Amino acid sequence: MAKVIAIINEKGGTGKSTTATTLGYLLAKQNKKTLVIDFDGQGNASTICGIANTNQVEITIADLLGHVILEKELPDPTEYIYHNENGVDLIPANSELFTLERNLCNVNFREKKLLEIVNPLKELYDYIIIDCMPQIGTPMMNVMMCADSIIIPTQAELLSMQGLSEVLKHYQIIKENGNPKLTIEGILVTMDSRNTMLSALVNEMLNDKFGNNIRVFKTRIPRSIKVAEACMYQQTICEYLPDNPAAIAYENFAKELINIGS
Ligand SMILES: Nc1ncnc2c1ncn2[C@@H]1O[C@H](COP(=O)(O)OP(=O)(O)OP(=O)(O)O)[C@@H](O)[C@H]1O
Numbered sequence: 580m581a582k583v584i585a586i587i588n589e590k591g592g593t594g595k596s597t598t599a600t601t602l603g604y605l606l607a608k609q610n611k612k613t614l615v616i617d618f619d620g621q622g623n624a625s626t627i628c629g630i631a632n633t634n635q636v637e638i639t640i641a642d643l644l645g646h647v648i649l650e651k652e653l654p655d656p657t658e659y660i661y662h663n664e665n666g667v668d669l670i671p672a673n674s675e676l677f678t679l680e681r682n683l684c685n686v687n688f689r690e691k692k693l694l695e696i697v698n699p700l701k702e703l704y705d706y707i708i709i710d711c712m713p714q715i716g717t718p719m720m721n722v723m724m725c726a727d728s729i730i731i732p733t734q735a736e737l738l739s740m741q742g743l744s745e746v747l748k749h750y751q752i753i754k755e756n757g758n759p760k761l762t763i764e765g766i767l768v769t770m771d772s773r774n775t776m777l778s779a780l781v782n783e784m785l786n787d788k789f790g791n792n793i794r795v796f797k798t799r800i801p802r803s804i805k806v807a808e809a810c811m812y813q814q815t816i817c818e819y820l821p822d823n824p825a826a827i828a829y830e831n832f833a834k835e836l837i838n839i840g841s
């Protein structure tokens with residue numbers, strides 16, 4: 580049965596989509612059957628996973644949720660799962676997902692709709708990675724209800740770190756009231772500018788504030804313009820430039836993550 584890992588932070592631009600797609604690729608490279616679910620209307624994970632125009636996709640995660648909300652039978656996974664040539668499977672998203680909060684508002688058990696899509700897929704995969712939208716609301720509750728664990732990427736700066744407390748508050752609510760098995764894999768520092776005062780300060784603050792309860796991954800992902808450049812070629816940095824320091828850091832992060840689980 581797949582382990583479901585959500586990449587979550589209510590703050591925008593903290594490296595969620597980059598981390599979700601790169602981790603997905605690295606797991607697939609290790610012959611783990613891996614599905615990435617794009618759960619953000621921006622469709623960034625879909626783009627990195629090879630979908631040139633997300634608005635031309637026939638069945639997105641929003642369509643599947645529409646089926647669940649209307650209690651219609653879900654299509655067969657062969658009809659909606661996109662196979663990237665790099666080995667990663669994907670359920671894409673596009674701007675249709677932006678209305679999800681509204682579509683769910685009068686639905687019974689509205690926090691459990693994504694669960695109905697993810698549960699049957701678990702027997703097909705080793706890992707299901709969910710790339711989340713940068714906001715906390717009913718859609719995010721859905722993610723936390725069906726995840727086994729979460730990874731919280733944060734940029735190495737103060738304002739980014741302030742968003743962490745909000746994520747942790749919602750994590751506690753879901754863990755106590757709906758999904759007791761949910762755990763936090765850790766906080767991943769992204770876009771780190773090594774050897775700067777800011778980087779050292781952020782590291783110290785993270786460890787002081789959260790270090791006693793939550794793992795702060797030892798691996799930090801350095802800032803590199805090549806990460807953004809890789810997106811232009813619809814690739815992760817690990818495919819585009821495997822020797823780039825950010826690619827090497829992501830490899831180390833994936834090892835650190837898998838070692839925690841074993
Ligand atoms: N290590 C890095 N070095 C430099 N740029 C990076 C790095 N990681 C991510 N980026 C770039 O920063 C931007 C934001 O990253 P990303 O899209 O992964 O964040 P996000 O948290 O998913 O954003 P959103 O909240 O909007 O979904 C992107 O342009 C991405 O290419």
Ligand SMILES: [Mg+2]
Pocket residue numbers: 595596597619621623624710711
């Ligand atoms: Mg994103």
